[in-house]
Amino acid sequence: MPNYEMPIIVTAFFLYFFAAVFYIGYIVLLRPWLARLGRWTAIAGLTANFAAAGLRTFHASHAPFANMYEFGIVLVAVIVCGYLWIDLRYGHHSLGAFIMPVAFLFLGVFILFYQDAKPLMPALKSNWLLAHVMTAVIAYGALAFSFAAALMYRWRRYLDTGANPALLALIPAPHVLEYLINRSIILAMPFLTLLIITGAVWAEYAWGSYWRWDPKETWSLVTWLVYAAYLHGRAVYSWHGQTAINWALSGFLIVLFTFIGVNVLLPGLHSYQ
Amino acid sequence: MNNQPRSRISRTFTSMKTGLFLLAVIILFSIAGTIIPQERTLSTAGPIFRFFYYTLNLGDIYHSWWFSFLLFSLCLNIAVCSFSRLPALFKSTFFTPPWLPSIAWQQEHRLNASPDEAMGLLSQTLDQAGFRVWDVTPYRICARKGQLAPWGTFLVHLSVLFIALGAFYGSITGFRYTIQMAPGDSIVIGAGEHSGAGRPFTLTLQSFTIEHYSNGQISDWISTLEIVQNEKKEALQAVKVNHPLSYQGISFYQSSYASLYPMEQRSAGRTVQAVRLQEKEPYIVDEQQGIAVVPIKYLPDFDAQNPMVSRSANPVNPHVIYLAYAGGRPLGMNAIAIGKPLLLPGSSAEVIFHSVLESSGLEVKYDPGLPLVFAGFALMSLAFFASLYPRRRIVYAQIRPDGDAACLSISLLGKSQLPEEELSRLCKAMIAAAEETSTRRADRAKL
Numbered sequence: 001m002p003n004y005e006m007p008i009i010v011t012a013f014f015l016y017f018f019a020a021v022f023y024i025g026y027i028v029l030l031r032p033w034l035a036r037l038g039r040w041t042a043i044a045g046l047t048a049n050f051a052a053a054g055l056r057t058f059h060a061s062h063a064p065f066a067n068m069y070e071f072g073i074v075l076v077a078v079i080v081c082g083y084l085w086i087d088l089r090y091g092h093h094s095l096g097a098f099i100m101p102v103a104f105l106f107l108g109v110f111i112l113f114y115q116d117a118k119p120l121m122p123a124l125k126s127n128w129l130l131a132h133v134m135t136a137v138i139a140y141g142a143l144a145f146s147f148a149a150a151l152m153y154r155w156r157r158y159l160d161t162g163a164n165p166a167l168l169a170l171i172p173a174p175h176v177l178e179y180l181i182n183r184s185i186i187l188a189m190p191f192l193t194l195l196i197i198t199g200a201v202w203a204e205y206a207w208g209s210y211w212r213w214d215p216k217e218t219w220s221l222v223t224w225l226v227y228a229a230y231l232h233g234r235a236v237y238s239w240h241g242q243t244a245i246n247w248a249l250s251g252f253l254i255v256l257f258t259f260i261g262v263n264v265l266l267p268g269l270h271s272y273q
Numbered sequence: 274m275n276n277q278p279r280s281r282i283s284r285t286f287t288s289m290k291t292g293l294f295l296l297a298v299i300i301l302f303s304i305a306g307t308i309i310p311q312e313r314t315l316s317t318a319g320p321i322f323r324f325f326y327y328t329l330n331l332g333d334i335y336h337s338w339w340f341s342f343l344l345f346s347l348c349l350n351i352a353v354c355s356f357s358r359l360p361a362l363f364k365s366t367f368f369t370p371p372w373l374p375s376i377a378w379q380q381e382h383r384l385n386a387s388p389d390e391a392m393g394l395l396s397q398t399l400d401q402a403g404f405r406v407w408d409v410t411p412y413r414i415c416a417r418k419g420q421l422a423p424w425g426t427f428l429v430h431l432s433v434l435f436i437a438l439g440a441f442y443g444s445i446t447g448f449r450y451t452i453q454m455a456p457g458d459s460i461v462i463g464a465g466e467h468s469g470a471g472r473p474f475t476l477t478l479q480s481f482t483i484e485h486y487s488n489g490q491i492s493d494w495i496s497t498l499e500i501v502q503n504e505k506k507e508a509l510q511a512v513k514v515n516h517p518l519s520y521q522g523i524s525f526y527q528s529s530y531a532s533l534y535p536m537e538q539r540s541a542g543r544t545v546q547a548v549r550l551q552e553k554e555p556y557i558v559d560e561q562q563g564i565a566v567v568p569i570k571y572l573p574d575f576d577a578q579n580p581m582v583s584r585s586a587n588p589v590n591p592h593v594i595y596l597a598y599a600g601g602r603p604l605g606m607n608a609i610a611i612g613k614p615l616l617l618p619g620s621s622a623e624v625i626f627h628s629v630l631e632s633s634g635l636e637v638k639y640d641p642g643l644p645l646v647f648a649g650f651a652l653m654s655l656a657f658f659a660s661l662y663p664r665r666r667i668v669y670a671q672i673r674p675d676g677d678a679a680c681l682s683i684s685l686l687g688k689s690q691l692p693e694e695e696l697s698r699l700c701k702a703m704i705a706a707a708e709e710t711s712t713r714r715a716d717r718a719k720l
């Protein structure tokens with residue numbers, strides 16, 4: 001049976017790219033039809049994304065969580081789903097100009113890690129895989145959202161110096177964006193904790209060691225500590241505005257390194273993909 | 274006079290700023306540990322660098338004395354910070370919040386209801402929004418929501434201490450080591466230096482199999498282990514990756530597999546020594562003359578034309594690729610058939626590889642701190658949700674008569690991210706309820 005997964009996921013990549021272009025066009029040209037076009041293109045891209053994930057599941061005979069490509073296409077689908085839910089429910093189309101570029105760039109990176117479907121290696125044959133990966137999808141998805149909203153916050157602040165009022169009306173106010181960023185991080189943090197804990201418990205059952213200071217474990221802990229510092233800063237020292245946004249931005253850069261950089265640059269237990 | 278600086282030091286060490294500083298330092302050194310190769314030994318370096326490297330244990334940062342000290346300091350800081358806030362936490366949770374002497378009212382609304390009706394509606398609206406309501410005075414209300422969130426925060430910190438304590442206890446009282454067993458091998462566990470786990474027992478590897486998928490990829494390594502204690506069979510289990518066997522607190526994990534090479538050294542037709550070598554483990558035939566042999570690889574179907582690759586997985590022409598040493602120097606790799614004597618150059622001794630056994634590598638672990646660590650994990654998982662998801666806030670409201678109607682003054686304080694929006698929602702609900710009551714009252718009057 002021919003496998004159409006690769007052309008379908010590449011189609012999703014291009015559809016996300018065009019969705020990003022349409023959404024950016026919307027905030028540049030202030031044409032509402034561009035936002036509508038962006039939304040429908042994103043929905044088409046999401047359909048292709050889900051189709052590729054479904055085909056991968058069919059060919060591999062397991063949920064698409066076994067390597068970075070498989071996990072990545074699910075993560076991007078969840079990010080786009082989350083954004084479309086906000087778009088349809090709250091009508092914040094301008095967020096798409098920041099989230100869709102993140103989605104299409106992510107998908108591009110994950111396609112570079114493409115590998116053919118194959119059966120699970122012994123260590124991955126565990127129910128903990130599902131819990132570990134699902135918590136990762138929620139945590140990283142929410143943090144990707146906080147990153148996109150933080151970029152938007154910076155841009156919104158830049159526009160405060162005298163932009164077109166019609167454009168300002170399209171973009172959520174800084175305090176609303178800050179609220180969204182903080183809520184995204186608060187949503188992510190328990191799942192980031194669960195991500196590390198499920199990984200530790202799983203490692204205990206698989207290898208008899210819940211913590212080995214493996215590079216991936218260590219960077220996950222670093223990510224967790226950075227966001228823990230952010231939460232303490234907000235709760236105790238009332239960090240807000242630029243300080244909080246800078247933490248959110250740098251926190252996500254560490255997430256990116258933990259997620260992608262470690263697998264590529266630092267050998268360890270997660271380098272098997 | 275002496276107490277002042279000491280208390281300042283004590284305050285500094287136990288402050289949250291110090292905690293955040295320690296957090297930052299631990300983050301930096303954790304990152305350093307992933308960049309500096311953690312090799313534990315240094316091959317080439319100058320004497321000064323070598324001194325610092327070994328003194329600071331840079332080859333094993335995460336187990337160095339100073340990194341352990343940083344972790345201990347952070348735990349101490351967390352413990353002091355958390356427990357010093359405990360009385361305030363009790364007070365804020367279990368005592369009625371006091372009425373503030375001066376409140377800047379954030380919103381004021383005229384309600385189409387009598388003051389008593391407005392009070393009832395106010396309590397009802399706040400109750401429906403999940404607030405816990407106190408009547409401070411007849412026309413003053415104080416309501417709280419999310420007051421358990423600080424307990425979640427306290428429990429998160431407590432869980433960190435549980436995990437640290439469990440890890441520390443396990444590291445000083447537990448043990449772990451690896452054993453390599455071929456099918457039929459038995460070994461006594463829990464004796465000698467590892468006797469802390471209970472009475473000794475005998476572990477036997479009954480069988481070891483490697484399962485494959487149809488594409489040749491390994492599906493599972495399966496070790497069937499039997500435990501016998503006092504001549505009674507206590508356990509029989511197939512151990513796989515993700516399926517360890519635990520007995521008397523000692524766990525056995527499938528960790529690796531390797532080939533074992535049973536071999537014999539003969540001289541003048543008599544057996545000198547019979548050993549079982551692991552792959553790439555040297556066997557020294559004559560130490561003085563530097564003669565040794567190292568089994569490198571097993572080829573079940575040897576092909577002289579392509580000597581490093583087996584033609585098939587079937588034992589048609591079984592050979593061992595070996596590396597011989599003479600005068601302490603490698604002589605190069607060669608192949609010898611299973612069961613055929615190998616005469617090593619410069620020696621009258623001959624060695625014979627009798628067979629090759631697939632052996633199972635098992636990790637043996639005893640960690641009495643594990644229950645505490647797992648309890649910490651469970652507590653942390655729940656406490657994080659309890660800490661971050663409910664938002665702690667407090668509403669102060671008062672009703673004043675305003676002719677036939679009532680005037681509502683209301684303020685919302687606390688962790689609400691968008692207090693104006695939340696307060697507006699509450700007021701909108703109040704006004705709607707007052708209008709509905711008013712309409713109903715008018716309808717009743719008409720009837």
